[in-house]
Amino acid sequence: xxxxxxxxxxxxxxxxxxxxxxxxxxxxxxxxxxxxxxxxxxxxxxxxxxxxxxxxxxxxxxxxxxxxxxxxxxxxxxxxxxxxxxxxxxxxxxxxxxxxxxxxxxxxxxxxxxxxxxxxxxxxxxxxxxxxxxxxxxxxxxxxxxxxxxxxxxxxxxxxxxxxxxxxxxxxxxxxxxxxxxxxxxxxxxxxxxxxxxxxxxxxxxxxxxxxxxxxxxxxxxxxxxxxxxxxxxxxxxxxxxxxxxxxxxxxxxxxxxxxxxxxxxxxxxxxxxxxxxxxxxxxxxxxxxxxxxxxxxxxxxxxxxxxxxxxxxxxxxxxxxxxxxxxxxxxxxxxxxxxxxxxxxxxxxxxxxxxxxxxxx
Amino acid sequence: xxxxxxxxxxxxxxxxxxxxxxxxxxxxxxxxxxxxxxxxxxxxxxxxxxxxxxxxxxxxxxxxxxxxxxxxxxxxxxxxxxxxxxxxxxxxxxxxxxxxxxxxxxxxxxxxxxxxxxxxxxxxxxxxxxxxxxxxxxxxxxxxxxxxxxxxxxxxxxxxxxxxxxxxxxxxxxxxxxxxxxxxxxxxxxxxxxxxxxxxxxxxxxxxxxxxxxxxxxxxxxxxxxxxxxxxxxxxxxxxxxxxxxxxxxxxxxxxxxxxxxxxxxxxxxxxxxxxxxxxxxxxxxxxxxxxxxxxxxxxxxxxxxxxxxxxxxxxxxxxxxxxxxxxxxxxxxxxxxxxxxxxxxxxxxxxxxxxxxxx
Numbered sequence: 270x271x272x273x274x275x276x277x278x279x280x281x282x283x284x285x286x287x288x289x290x291x292x293x294x295x296x297x298x299x300x301x302x303x304x305x306x307x308x309x310x311x312x313x314x315x316x317x318x319x320x321x322x323x324x325x326x327x328x329x330x331x332x333x334x335x336x337x338x339x340x341x342x343x344x345x346x347x348x349x350x351x352x353x354x355x356x357x358x359x360x361x362x363x364x365x366x367x368x369x370x371x372x373x374x375x376x377x378x379x380x381x382x383x384x385x386x387x388x389x390x391x392x393x394x395x396x397x398x399x400x401x402x403x404x405x406x407x408x409x410x411x412x413x414x415x416x417x418x419x420x421x422x423x424x425x426x427x428x429x430x431x432x433x434x435x436x437x438x439x440x441x442x443x444x445x446x447x448x449x450x451x452x453x454x455x456x457x458x459x460x461x462x463x464x465x466x467x468x469x470x471x472x473x474x475x476x477x478x479x480x481x482x483x484x485x486x487x488x489x490x491x492x493x494x495x496x497x498x499x500x501x502x503x504x505x506x507x508x509x510x511x512x513x514x515x516x517x518x519x520x521x522x523x524x525x526x527x528x529x530x531x532x533x534x535x536x537x538x539x540x541x542x543x544x545x546x547x548x549x550x551x552x553x554x555x556x557x558x559x560x561x562x563x564x565x566x567x568x569x570x571x572x573x574x575x576x577x578x579x580x581x582x583x584x585x586x587x588x589x590x591x592x593x594x595x596x597x598x599x600x601x602x603x604x605x606x607x608x609x610x611x612x613x614x615x616x617x618x619x620x621x622x623x624x625x626x627x628x629x630x631x
Numbered sequence: 632x633x634x635x636x637x638x639x640x641x642x643x644x645x646x647x648x649x650x651x652x653x654x655x656x657x658x659x660x661x662x663x664x665x666x667x668x669x670x671x672x673x674x675x676x677x678x679x680x681x682x683x684x685x686x687x688x689x690x691x692x693x694x695x696x697x698x699x700x701x702x703x704x705x706x707x708x709x710x711x712x713x714x715x716x717x718x719x720x721x722x723x724x725x726x727x728x729x730x731x732x733x734x735x736x737x738x739x740x741x742x743x744x745x746x747x748x749x750x751x752x753x754x755x756x757x758x759x760x761x762x763x764x765x766x767x768x769x770x771x772x773x774x775x776x777x778x779x780x781x782x783x784x785x786x787x788x789x790x791x792x793x794x795x796x797x798x799x800x801x802x803x804x805x806x807x808x809x810x811x812x813x814x815x816x817x818x819x820x821x822x823x824x825x826x827x828x829x830x831x832x833x834x835x836x837x838x839x840x841x842x843x844x845x846x847x848x849x850x851x852x853x854x855x856x857x858x859x860x861x862x863x864x865x866x867x868x869x870x871x872x873x874x875x876x877x878x879x880x881x882x883x884x885x886x887x888x889x890x891x892x893x894x895x896x897x898x899x900x901x902x903x904x905x906x907x908x909x910x911x912x913x914x915x916x917x918x919x920x921x922x923x924x925x926x927x928x929x930x931x932x933x934x935x936x937x938x939x940x941x942x943x944x945x946x947x948x949x950x951x952x953x954x955x956x957x958x959x960x961x962x963x964x965x966x967x968x969x970x971x972x973x974x975x976x977x978x979x980x981x982x983x984x985x986x987x988x989x990x991x
Contacts, residue, residue, distance in 0.1 A: 305803050305805065306772075306773075306774075306803050307772075403675070403676070404675055433674045433675050433830040434830050434831045434832060435674060435830075435870075435871055435876075436674070438874055438875065442944075460803050460804055461804050462804070462938070463937060463938065466935070466936065466937045466938055467935060467937060469935070487936050490936075490938065504804045504805065505805075505808050506805055506808065546938075546939070548938070548939035548958075567812070567816065568812045568815050568816050568819075570811070570812070570815065570836075570837035570838075571836065571837065571856050571857065572832075572833060572836045572837055572856055572860075573836050573856035573857055573859055573860025573861075573872065573873075574860050574873070574914075574916060577837065579812050588808070590939065594856075594857050599816070599819055
C-alpha cells in the first residue's frame with residue numbers, strides 16, 4: 270500500500286499554495302508534515318484526502334489514479350484540531366458511526382468498537398456522552414472513530430493543538446504505538462518541532478508551499494539539507510551567523526576572525542551562513558576550539574532546570590539554552606562559547622555544505 | 632499598580648454546595664505582590680480561569696473577599712477595577728489602524744494627546760509593530776493581531792494589574808518566543824502586576840517570578856520555577872512540571888533507608904514515623920544509566936531522541952520509568968541499570984512532600 274503525490278501543485282486565484290511536489294508515503298508509516306501556520310500543511314492534506322483537486326499532478330493510491338475521486342469513495346479518515354463528536358450519542362455510538370454506515374454486522378461492530386476503545390483507553394467511558402469527557406478523552410474518541418473502520422490513510426491535522434500541555438505529552442507518546450498496530454499510512458500535521466521528534470517516523474518540512482526535505486525524522490533533524498529546513502525544525506529558533514572565508518581565516522562580526530580548521534579548512538573562499546542550535550551555546554569555555562562571542566544579553570528565562578538566554582550579536586538575534594539556573598542581569602554584555610563541531614555550514618543561498626561534525630556519526 | 636489580596640476566597644457554580652467537590656475554586660488566601668509577574672498554571676478544569684475571572688470582576692465569588700490594596704472590590708464591576716486584560720483570541724478593531732487600536736484605551740480615559748503619542752510610540756517599539764502602525768488591523772495575521780492585543784493591554788501605565796488568559800495559545804511556536812520575551816522585557820521595564828493564566832509549563836515558568844500551580848480547584852504550590860523543579864510540594868506538581876514529569880515510586884521508608892520494592896536505597900535524610908502512602912519522587916533528569924554492578928536493574932523499552940537530549944522509557948517492577956540522558960551519551964545494551972542522584976530524591980506521604988532530618 271502506498272500513497273503517491275506526483276507533480277502535485279495547487280494555485281488559488283493565481284497564488285501558488287503548493288509548489289510542484291512529489292512525495293511517496295508507504296504503508297505502516299508515520300509521516301509528519303512540519304511547518305508554520307499557512308505553510309501549506311492543511312492544503313496538502315486536503316489534496317491527499319480528495320477534499321480538494323490539485324491544479325496539476327496526480328494522486329496514486331496503491332498505484333491507481335485517484336485524483337478527483339470523492340473522499341466518500343475512499344477509505345480515509347481525517348481528524349481536525351477541533352475535535353468533532355456527535356454530542357447526543359454515547360462514546361460507543363460515536364465510535365460505531367463509520368461501521369454502521371458501512372452496514373457492518375452488529376456483532377462485528379461491537380468487537381471492533383471495544384478493541385479500538387481499549388486501544389484509546391476509553392473502555393470505561395463507552396456509555397458517556399462526549400461532553401461529559403475531558404478534552405483529551407474527547408479527542409481520543411474522535412481518534413477512535415477515525416481508526417475503527419481500518420482506513421488505509423489517516424490524516425491528522427494538528428490533532429493535539431487544543432489540548433492541555435500534559436495531555437498532549439501523553440498522547441504524543443501514545444499515538445506512535447497506535448499507528449504501529451493499525452498498519453495504515455498516517456499523516457500528521459504540526460507546527461511543533463518537539464512533536465515531530467516525539468512522533469518519530471518520517472518528517473516532511475514545509476516552507477511556503479514547498480517540501481524542503483523528506484526523510485526519517487532523526488535524519489532530517491541532524492542532517493538538514495538546507496538552512497530553511499534547519500530553521501523549520503528547531504525550537505527555539507536556530508541561530509545564524511554570516512561569515513566569509515578568505516584564505517586560512519573565517520571572518521565574521523565586526524572584524525573578528527578565527528583560523529579555518531577541520532570542516533572549514535576545505536571550504537572554498539566565499540560567503541557562508543553558519544547555523545547552530547541554542548543548546549550548543551555555552552556560558553563556559555568547554556573546549557580549546559570553542560569560539561568566543563561577545564554578545565549583548567536582553568532577557569533571560571528560567572524554566573526551573575534550564576535557562577534561556579536571549580541575546581544579540583552584530584545584528585543577529587540568538588537564543589541560548591544552558592543547563593541550570595542562571596539569574597543574570599538584563600541588558601548586559603557577556604561571552605558565550607560555541608564548539609565548532611556543532612556548526613552546520615550552509616551556502617549563502619541556504620544549501621548545506623557540511624553537516625555539523627557531531628551529527629555525522631548519527 | 633496594586634497589591635491584590637484574596638481573603639478566604641472560594642467559588643462554587645452551584646447554589647447549595649455541600650462538599651469540597653462542588654467547588655470550582657476551593658478556599659484560598661493569597662497576596663499578589665505589587666509589581667510582580669505571576670503565572671497561574673494547571674490543567675483545564677483546575678479552577679485557574681475561575682480565579683482569574685474573580686480577579687477581573689467577570690465573576691462574583693460565592694465566598695470570601697478580594698481587595699486591591701485596601702479597597703474591597705469583591706462586588707465591583709470590571710470597568711471599575713482599573714485593570715487591563717488580554718484574552719486567548721485577539722480582540723482588535725478591524726476598521727481601525729494599528730495605531731488607533733493602541734491609542735484606544737488611552738483616549739477612552741481622556742489622556743493628553745502628547746502623552747498618547749509618546750506612549751504609543753514606545754509600546755509600538757517594544758512589540759515591534761512600528762512599520763505597520765498606519766495599516767488597518769483588518770487583514771493582519773492572527774499573530775500580528777494578538778501582538779496588538781498585547782500592546783493594548785500594556786499601553787496604560789496606571790492600571791492596577793494586567794491579566795492574561797492564555798494569550799499565546801493560538802500563536803505559532805517561533806512567534807511565542809518573540810512575544811513572551813517582549814512581555815518579559817516590558818514587565819522588567821514597567822513593573823506592572825501581571826497575572827498570566829496558562830496550561831503550558833514553559834510559558835508559566837519562563838514568564839513568572841512566581842508560579843501558582845493549581846489542581847482540582849486548589850492551589851497546590853506557589854513558588855519560583857526553581858523551587859517547583861527541585862522541591863515539588865505535591866506529586867501533582869512533580870508530574871505537571873517537567874517533560875516528562877517526576878518519576879514516583881511506592882516505597883517503605885525506615886529512618887534513612889528506602890525500600891523500593893526489594894531494592895534498598897540509602898537516603899540523605901532521616902524520616903521518622905511516616906504513616907500513610909509513602910512515595911519516592913525523582914525527576915528523569917536526576918537518574919543516570921549505568922552497567923551492572925551498581926544501581927537498580929531496569930528493562931529499557933524505547934529510546935526517544937528529542938533534540939538536545941534523549942528520553943529513555945524503561946520499566947522497573949511493572950512501573951514505567953523515564954530517564955533523561957544528554958544527547959552525546961551512547962547507550963549500550965549493557966546499560967540496563969539506573970542510579971538516582973540521592974541529593975535530588977524527595978519523599979512524599981499521601982502525595983505531599985515531607986522533609987526529613989538531613990544527615991550531616
